[in-house]
Amino acid sequence: MMWLTFLPNERIADKNFLFENDYMRKHKLRQVVDVAFGVHNDRVIELGQRIQELGVRLNRAKAELTAARAFVEEQAPTAMDDVSSPIIHERELADITSQLQELDRRAQARTDFAAQLRRRHKIAAQNSRRAAAVLRDRETQLARLMPLRAQYADDLLKLGMLGEAQQLFDPLNVTACPACLNRLSASPTAENGRCSLCRHELTDADGVLVLGAVDAGSQARDNRVDVAAEIRSTKARLKEISTYIDDLGDSLAALKLRAEDAAILEEEAAAALDAATSPSVSPFLAARDDLYRRREQILRQIEQTGNTGKLREGLTKRANIVERHEAQITRLREELARLGDATHDRDRVISKISNRYGELLRAWRYPKVRTPFIKTDLTPFVRDEPYQEASSGARTLLTLAWQLAVFEIAVEVGAAHPGFLMIDSPQKNLGHGGTRDAVIADAVAIDDFYRHLSVWLADRGSQAQLIIADNSPPPSVEGSVVVRYSRNENRPPYGLIEDETSAEEEGG
Numbered sequence: 001m002m003w004l005t006f007l008p009n010e011r012i013a014d015k016n017f018l019f020e021n022d023y024m025r026k027h028k029l030r031q032v033v034d035v036a037f038g039v040h041n042d043r044v045i046e047l048g049q050r051i052q053e054l055g056v057r058l059n060r061a062k063a064e065l066t067a068a069r070a071f072v073e074e075q076a077p078t079a080m081d082d083v084s085s086p087i088i089h090e091r092e093l094a095d096i097t098s099q100l101q102e103l104d105r106r107a108q109a110r111t112d113f114a115a116q117l118r119r120r121h122k123i124a125a126q127n128s129r130r131a132a133a134v135l136r137d138r139e140t141q142l143a144r145l146m147p148l149r150a151q152y153a154d155d156l157l158k159l160g161m162l163g164e165a166q167q168l169f170d171p172l173n174v175t176a177c178p179a180c181l182n183r184l185s186a187s188p189t190a191e192n193g194r195c196s197l198c199r200h201e202l203t204d205a206d207g208v209l210v211l212g213a214v215d216a217g218s219q220a221r222d223n224r225v226d227v228a229a230e231i232r233s234t235k236a237r238l239k240e241i242s243t244y245i246d247d248l249g250d251s252l253a254a255l256k257l258r259a260e261d262a263a264i265l266e267e268e269a270a271a272a273l274d275a276a277t278s279p280s281v282s283p284f285l286a287a288r289d290d291l292y293r294r295r296e297q298i299l300r301q302i303e304q305t306g307n308t309g310k311l312r313e314g315l316t317k318r319a320n321i322v323e324r325h326e327a328q329i330t331r332l333r334e335e336l337a338r339l340g341d342a343t344h345d346r347d348r349v350i351s352k353i354s355n356r357y358g359e360l361l362r363a364w365r366y367p368k369v370r371t372p373f374i375k376t377d378l379t380p381f382v383r384d385e386p387y388q389e390a391s392s393g394a395r396t397l398l399t400l401a402w403q404l405a406v407f408e409i410a411v412e413v414g415a416a417h418p419g420f421l422m423i424d425s426p427q428k429n430l431g432h433g434g435t436r437d438a439v440i441a442d443a444v445a446i447d448d449f450y451r452h453l454s455v456w457l458a459d460r461g462s463q464a465q466l467i468i469a470d471n472s473p474p475p476s477v478e479g480s481v482v483v484r485y486s487r488n489e490n491r492p493p494y495g496l497i498e499d500e501t502s503a504e505e506e507g508g
Helices: 023-036 042-075 086-110 112-168 217-223 227-338 341-363 392-412 438-443 446-458 475-480
Strands: 189-191 380-382 420-424 465-469
Touching (some): 042 227, 086 227, 112 227, 341 392, 446 465, 446 475
16 A cells, blocks of 8 residues: 555656556556555456457457358358258168169079079189199290200200310329439339339329329319219200100190180180070169169269368357357356446546546646546546656656545545555655756646645545655645754754764755
8 A cells, every 4th residue: 555655756757657667566556546445346357358368269260260161162162052961862872772782683583594504604714714724834834944954955065065174184294203304204103002203102093193193182082073974964854854845845735725725615605694694684784884873973972961061060160169259258248247336436436536636737737737637547647648748847746646636535435545645755846956847847836735735634634644755845834844854963853764864865
């Protein structure tokens, strides 16, 4: 309540008199005024906020509904038209399915006489497939064996070249004496188990000796290839493969004829079956084709109906959201109307404060006063402008008028106000202290301010008290001065706080 009972020097003429630079303090000031006058209602504020939030949601939902309708009209122009129920299409589909089953049953009954032809055709088809499979198997084997026969023929050629190489290229023989390097008259041989050249005893050696034959003889025998044996083995396998390939080739002609004969028999059996059953089946085939066409049409209609239903469902859902928001807003506004007494009471209180605010300005002879009023958010106006636009001296009068108007109306209507008000330096910017707003100071007399306070307090008795700290009060209120502060340490009282003697200036 201090904001309604104390007007300090720094708030007088301040452009943030109502704490416009601090949202929470401004909001709290408004709440304090509402509580003091008994016009505060949390439910009304809550309903107003909910209505505002729902209004934002309603606008968003309407925009989404409009966009969705535009999309549907562009993509599916017939979606908004009346469409048949999907249940009807499902019934038609079930009816067509039953007709197809009945048609198949009747066709089967009409063609029972061709059972033997069907069996004959079935056997012919099986024989044709079996003959074709045997033919494919033989052709596959032949295709795989031809490269194998060529490989064996190539191996046989290579073995022949290896045998010829062993005959063309002689082994390394010793032809010179290793000591004197003279040519030997005969190549070294193994005679009676000894080398003819050095007479050293040999093991497992016979005939002409070659370089290293004794040391590597055993290993050479192990690694030596028997070319003749390999040639014989390869020739035998090549002969077997060639014989098998020739047999396969000879059998292909007969297999081809057999497969062709089986295919011809199958075609004849199929032709005989068609010839026997076509007169009986043809009417059923035409009816079956017609039923299938109708079935496809109904399936497309069911799909289209489903897609259309989804689009309409989306539109309906958005429309329901809009209707729900509108219904909620209507319900909340009705509830707000039923709780509207507090709002009307607040408007009446603000109107009284505003009228008293204008009366004070006129009583103080505010220059060119025109349309003075206090807005519902408690902002004081004059000349159709908020108080911040006025000069410094004018703001002094506007803030004083606002504070006194709230105080006086609160006391007069018995509001929850302590009943006292303290004002510090009411002559700020009006000439006292060297700061002077010439336009306002010359037009306004401070006597008018004090005269109004005296007249108003005279009718209040003990209900109200005003405490004013003024450095230069006018002579007309000399009898109301309670205490003067000397600002001199040697002449008490020095200031409001007796033991404080700093150089700060104290008012009187």
